Amino acid sequence: MDSIIEQQRQAHEDIERLEQAIVDMMLQDLSKHRYKLIREQKIDSLLDQIQTRSKLILDLGRDESGLRHVEMDSIAEHQFTEFYSRLGNIRSHNRRNPDVAVHPPEIEYVKYMRNPEEIEEQQKARMARENALAMGEDALEIPFEDNLPAEQTFVSEEDEHRLDTMFSGEERLGRYVDLNEQHELYLNVRDAQRLSYLDYLAQFGKFELYPRKLKTSLQYAAYLDSLRGYFDGFFARAMPLFDLPKTTAEAKDKFADAWAAGTVLGWEASDDDHKLLCTVCNKQFEKETTFNAHMNSRKHQKAAARSEDGNASSDKQDAQKQAGDKKAEKEREAAWSESLIRTHILVLADKIRDTRSNVERRQALTEEERKQEVDEEEPEFEEDNEDKDEQIYNPLNLPMGWDGKPIPYWLYKLHGLGVKFSCEVCGNAIYRGRKAYEKHFQESRHATNMRRLGIPNTRQFHGMVAIGEAQSLWERIQKEKKQVVASTDTFEEYEDSEGNVFNKKTYFDLKRQGLI
Template sequence: MSSTLLEVTRAGHEEVERFERLIVKDLQTEPPTSKDRLFQSHRVRNMIDTITSTTEKLIEVYEDKDNARKDEIAALGGQTASGTNVFSAFYDRLKEIREYHRKHPAARVVDANEEYEGLLKEEPIIEFTGEEAFGRYLDMHELYNQYINSKFGEPIEYSAYLDVFSKPQNIPHKLKSTRQYREYMENLLEYLIYFFQRTEPLQDLDRIFSKVVSEFEQQWAEHKVQGWENDGQENGDAPTQHTMIDLDYYSTIEELMEVGPEKLKEALAALGLKTGGTVQQRAERLFLTKHIPLEKLDKKHFAKGTRGSGQNGAVVAGQDFDSLKDIALMEAKMKKICDLLSETIEQTKENIVKKQALTYEEMEQEREEEETQVDTESDDEEQQIYNPLKLPMGWDGKPIPYWLYKLHGLGQEFKCEICGNYSYWGRRAFERHFKEWRHQHGMRCLGIPNTKNFNEITSIEEAQALWKKIQERQGQNKWRPDLEEEYEDREGNIYNKKTYTDLQRQGLI
């Protein structure tokens, strides 16, 4: 019975003490395999979370904001509204106990030790993909596709990406201010945190990040953050002072044009204005800021997604400085997790290089051996499993339930010609395989980039036909300077570059 507040308090302390003993007992056992070690860490993590939640409830009881605990203690001493009567309080309590047992005649004493000892044999459910192999390797194919299909990335192999993803200092600053880079960095940090929490559940990530933040703030104030040394800001100064042009030295647009197109472009970009057009158009746009404050300047002169403010020729960066600082902090956190996962990253790269050197048959055999090793590491002898329906095996090495087999449609076969007519069972596995190594290798052999345009395409002929159409469309949209670049003669006639060059060669203009 735990109907009274004091009984609830006593049960809470007993539960905390019992879980502490279980944690000590569990940690005294050395796990034989990495899989068992991971299970042990998650068991301990779950027990620590239970202790924390129980302790928080006990703190609320001891704070006694509604004076319920104080009244209950007073009632045990016989202090009632009519005065002090110890015998009355005793018989009231006795009546309550008898009433409880009258309503629950079949109640029996439960041995809590047996129930809690069962927790030491528990195997927590941990979500790992086949590529991650119980935390041995990283599965970053989605982030890799996001990287190579972006403006800040480059078309490289997956193995090379594992070398460069933890080095954001090599990416130019102007590409880091884009929304696309911010979303990529958020997704990358989110995945690394999720992977780290699954593989290292006993690590206090909040404490690690608090130290990273404190070091980052100090380095940012001193302009010493790696990759952002020239982008620090102090006392409200703009982070792009080197791009300023003092307009007081120029009285005409022609004089300003002598600065050159590149410097004009940098000055306009720092101000948040459009950077396109000829040298004269750039100079005219920048010269407007000499006499007109930016807040009064027409919005058509500003680039999308930027904002500017300036007065008396002073140029202030149009980029959101706080946003750049947030991106730099995400990079610092990402680097710290990469340092903690350095061994896993190296193992992932070695695994990718090894797979690239194998044939399809050898890859499949290697993968089956890996899965078998993970499932049978803790067992010295193989056990015969009764599986008449030939259902797929689950994470625990046993056949999955038949209802789950039907729910995910695992009896439905999908074949992919690009993967060498390899069969995928179930819609989920079929959709996921477009981002996996086998399909990527097949597309690479065809000389076709594995982008979202080719999702759901499994035929080599269809993939080649679509790639041909994309190339033709790109060729039509390509700028042809000999036909589209315009020239003007002295009389104001407009010609394209090819015609103008021919007439000039003939001396007609």
């Protein structure tokens, strides 16, 4: 077992490596929403590990058992003896376990330094080369790394599978919210306004529009609990780095002040509440007609007579008081849930607005168009399966469409996919059609290769696919910039007090020497 000092040192080292892993991931320029979300979840997990190790360091530093103090005294008194004793234990352990491979700790964190999108580009390049060779085309070697580690980046297969099962189809990996279940619960609330799902998304946070009588029902309480639970889970899944406890604490403080002042939206105190309250029967009425009818009823008159005669039992009064306190507590809980949900809605305002736009757009689509949209949304890279049971007849070697079948020949000719363009900067990659060829100049693969050549990927270099041409143009641009600077010093003229004319450089040189 490691010593206490070694445990502290190891914890400090782990914290530094975890912090560096977080920095490495944050510096990666990711464009896909899937990878960004996995990165946030990984960072959240690493932060939890940092907190765990920090707590261990604090516990060991307190030294409640006194073992750390004993170990420090032993090292101070017997330095060499303690050193050789521990060295002997290490050698003995290695002799007993010769087959145990010891990996350096930094190997575990190498995966956090690699960009998953760059690895994906390398895999695509490998597949493009293999497909080109299989089809008998002239394809030069496309650069990629063959000795990639088993776990290349922070994105693993488990992360991909967990991400696919974490969100519903309507949420689209956290881009939108899915309140269909809460909409159903809302429709089951008694006396609730009948709203479509689109209208519900527009005003589900306007709780002040609901009557207070509706808010005391069990169905409404279950509806609020469902909303709170959904938003808490959505923050954990789609926004794992959001500081939800801090936001909840701030909202709770504001609510406590507003509730004490009677200014909570939808729960404002009014004089009518006291006017329509029967103190004898401890009942609150919403309408004045109902209140007047109750005051004239025989039941109320008997209760009032018993109260005046002092015959009312203390148990009944205590029961009424407890019922009133319970009702007040239920109202306060409902008001707090509404206030917290409003806070969540403010934070997720953009996603809720995008959800309404997406629902409105999808309502205008047919079932086939919706299915096509799901299939085409952010397609993931998959390796071809050589053992296909179904062989597709494609004698003209046409590209595959979204349905897995060759596209029509007229569409192939319309987009000019028969014309192939090669880019030497991208490793002689082949692009079918002018559109794909023009688009690739803005893609990360071409930009990365241009940076490797030391050339900025600006508009001036679009259309240049030869490395020599791009380097020549870059040299000419740099040379022209130097000439512009030199011409400024040469052609700008200055005149001294005697009327002699010099260029800018000569004039300031003579002036610094005191000759003019």
